[in-house]
Structures are given as structure tokens and as C-alpha cells.
Amino acid sequence: MMKIALIGCGAIGASVLELLEPHTNLSVDWVLVPDVPPVVTQTVSRFAPQAQLATQLPPGARPDLIVECAGHAAIEQHVLPALARGIPAIVASVGAMSAPGMMEKLEAAAAKGNTQVQLVSGAIGGIDALSAAGMGELDAVIYTGRKPPLAWMGTPAEQRCNLASLQEAFCIFEGSAREAAQLYPKNANVAATLSLAGLGLDRTQVRLFADPAVTENVHHFSAKGAFGEMELTMRGKPLAANPKTSALTVYSVVRAVLNRADRVSI
Numbered sequence: 001m002m003k004i005a006l007i008g009c010g011a012i013g014a015s016v017l018e019l020l021e022p023h024t025n026l027s028v029d030w031v032l033v034p035d036v037p038p039v040v041t042q043t044v045s046r047f048a049p050q051a052q053l054a055t056q057l058p059p060g061a062r063p064d065l066i067v068e069c070a071g072h073a074a075i076e077q078h079v080l081p082a083l084a085r086g087i088p089a090i091v092a093s094v095g096a097m098s099a100p101g102m103m104e105k106l107e108a109a110a111a112k113g114n115t116q117v118q119l120v121s122g123a124i125g126g127i128d129a130l131s132a133a134g135m136g137e138l139d140a141v142i143y144t145g146r147k148p149p150l151a152w153m154g155t156p157a158e159q160r161c162n163l164a165s166l167q168e169a170f171c172i173f174e175g176s177a178r179e180a181a182q183l184y185p186k187n188a189n190v191a192a193t194l195s196l197a198g199l200g201l202d203r204t205q206v207r208l209f210a211d212p213a214v215t216e217n218v219h220h221f222s223a224k225g226a227f228g229e230m231e232l233t234m235r236g237k238p239l240a241a242n243p244k245t246s247a248l249t250v251y252s253v254v255r256a257v258l259n260r261a262d263r264v265s266i
């Protein structure tokens with residue numbers, strides 16, 4: 001039985017709990033959240049009644065895996081200490097790697113604990129191909145993210161345009177994946193993921209649009225290099241609980257967990 005600690009129980013975390021519940025070869029025994037609103041209590045008692053709710057992993061707890069779906073701050077707060085204790089981790093907040101030195105800290109913590117951390121593909125696909133292509137020479141990776149204006153509320157996009165009255169697509173950001181992930185921590189994890197799989201945070205070109213013509217979160221990237229060329233468009237359905245987040249992110253986290261719990265992984 002694989003014992004799991006889940007970090008975060010919002011739009012992604014709640015759906016992950018629901019999808020993992022039927023799997024009898026694993027058990028979510030801890031759910032770590034900064035506070036416990038009634039909706040979290042209800043979700044946990046419905047899908048993981050065995051789980052203990054806490055703000056930090058208790059010192060004596062020894063999960064086989066921690067699963068982060070909480071936000072960038074959770075990497076420093078939960079993932080690094082767990083890795084250093086030898087607990088492997090699955091991370092959804094890949095954009096956190098845009099902070100100076102964070103990738104090195106992650107590697108050092110995993111090395112200290114003699115364990116591994118997996119950064120999930122999240123809301124995008126093709127990471128396997130891009131990452132394999134990166135073993136050869138890559139010339140360019142270009143990413144465009146397009147979401148409905150509502151998905152950019154509460155971000156610096158509000159200072160760039162009037163999101164509520166946009167009539168056509170507006171480019172709210174153009175620059176590197178590193179800047180994108182730092183400015184839009186809840187909306188540009190895909191930019192960071194593509195760059196870590198490919199050309200790195202500083203050489204991956206990113207454009208982000210608030211687009212009233214789309215109802216989905218549309219991610220497009222193209223890559224060119226020694227392998228040839230690839231292009232991918234993902235039209236991700238947003239989660240009802242958080243329009244910034246695509247449903248595929250949940251499936252990606254669940255798949256990563258099951259790949260560790262099951263005998264065959266794909």
C-alpha cells in the first residue's frame with residue numbers, strides 16, 4: 001500500500017483525491033493545507049476519510065510519496081524538506097523553478113534524501129517528445145498561451161488591459177519563460193515545463209494572450225532542432241473550480257501517481 005501526502009486541496013487537489021479514491025493500492029493519509037475551509041473538510045471526509053489534515057507534514061509521518069498541487073510557495077515549504085527526508089515528490093507547480101537557484105535547491109534536497117522528484121507535464125502534452133528532442137541540438141522552442149479574460153483576473157494582466165471589456169485578443173506578455181512564470185505563477189507553469197524539457201527558462205520564447213474568443217485554455221508550442229520539427233495545440237477544458245487551471249493538469253498528476261503505484265507505467 002503506497003501512502004501519499006497531498007499538498008493543496010483546491011481545484012486540482014480535490015479532483016486528484018476523487019480520482020485516486022477507487023485505487024485500493026494507495027491511500028492518501030495526509031492532506032497539507034494552510035487553512036481548512038469547510039469545503040476542504042467535506043472533500044477530504046468524502047474521498048479520503050482516513051487522511052489527517054495538517055499544515056505541515058508531522059515529524060513522525062513517513063509517506064511513500066508527496067504530491068504537490070498547491071502553488072509555488074509549497075515547493076520551499078513542503079517539497080524541499082520532504083525530499084531531504086528521503087520522500088519522493090511529484091510537483092505540479094513547475095513554474096516555481098523560475099526562482100533563482102530553485103532548481104539547484106530541488107536537486108540538492110533530492111540528493112540529500114537519495115530520492116527523486118518528478119515535474120509533471122500538467123496542462124500540456126508532448127513533453128516526452130520535446131525532452132527527447134532536447135538530447136540533440138534544439139534551435140528554437142516557441143510557446144503561446146491563450147486563455148479567456150476571466151482566467152487572467154488577479155494577475156498583472158489587469159494592469160495591461162481592461163479584461164472585463166476586451167473585444168479581441170490582447171497580448172498581455174511577451175518575453176522569456178522565466179519572466180512569464182515569475183509574473184504569472186498560476187498561469188504560466190506550462191511555459192516553465194516546456195522550457196525545462198527543452199531550451200531552458202531563458203531561451204524559450206513566450207507570448208500570453210487574454211482572448212475573449214476562446215472558451216478553453218489554449219496552449220500551442222513549436223520546436224525545431226536536430227530531431228526535425230514538432231508542433232502541438234492543446235485546447236484544455238478549464239476546471240469549474242478554477243478557470244486558470246485546465247482539467248488535464250489533474251489527469252496528469254493522477255497518471256504520475258498511478259505510474260508509481262502500479263506495476264506497469266505508461
Ligand SMILES: NC(=O)C1=CN([C@@H]2O[C@H](COP(=O)(O)OP(=O)(O)OC[C@H]3O[C@@H](n4cnc5c(N)ncnc54)[C@H](O)[C@@H]3O)[C@@H](O)[C@H]2O)C=CC1
Pocket residue numbers: 007008009010011012013032033034035069070071072073074077078092093094095120121122123124185186189190193241242244245246249
Ligand atoms: N503544471 C501545470 O500545467 C499547472 C500547474 N498548476 C499549479 O498548481 C497550483 C494549484 O492549482 P489549483 O488547484 O488550480 O489552485 P487552487 O487555488 O484552486 O488551490 C490551491 C490549494 O493549495 C493550497 N495552498 C496554497 N498555498 C499552499 C502552501 N504553501 N502549502 C500547502 N497548501 C497550499 C490552498 O489552500 C488550496 O487548497 C497552481 O498554483 C499552479 O502552481 C496549475 C495549473 C497548471
Ligand SMILES: O=C([O-])CC(=O)C(=O)O
Pocket residue numbers: 123185186187188189190191217236244245246247249
Ligand atoms: O492549466 C493550464 O491551462 C495552464 C496553467 O494554468 C499554467 O500553465 O500554469
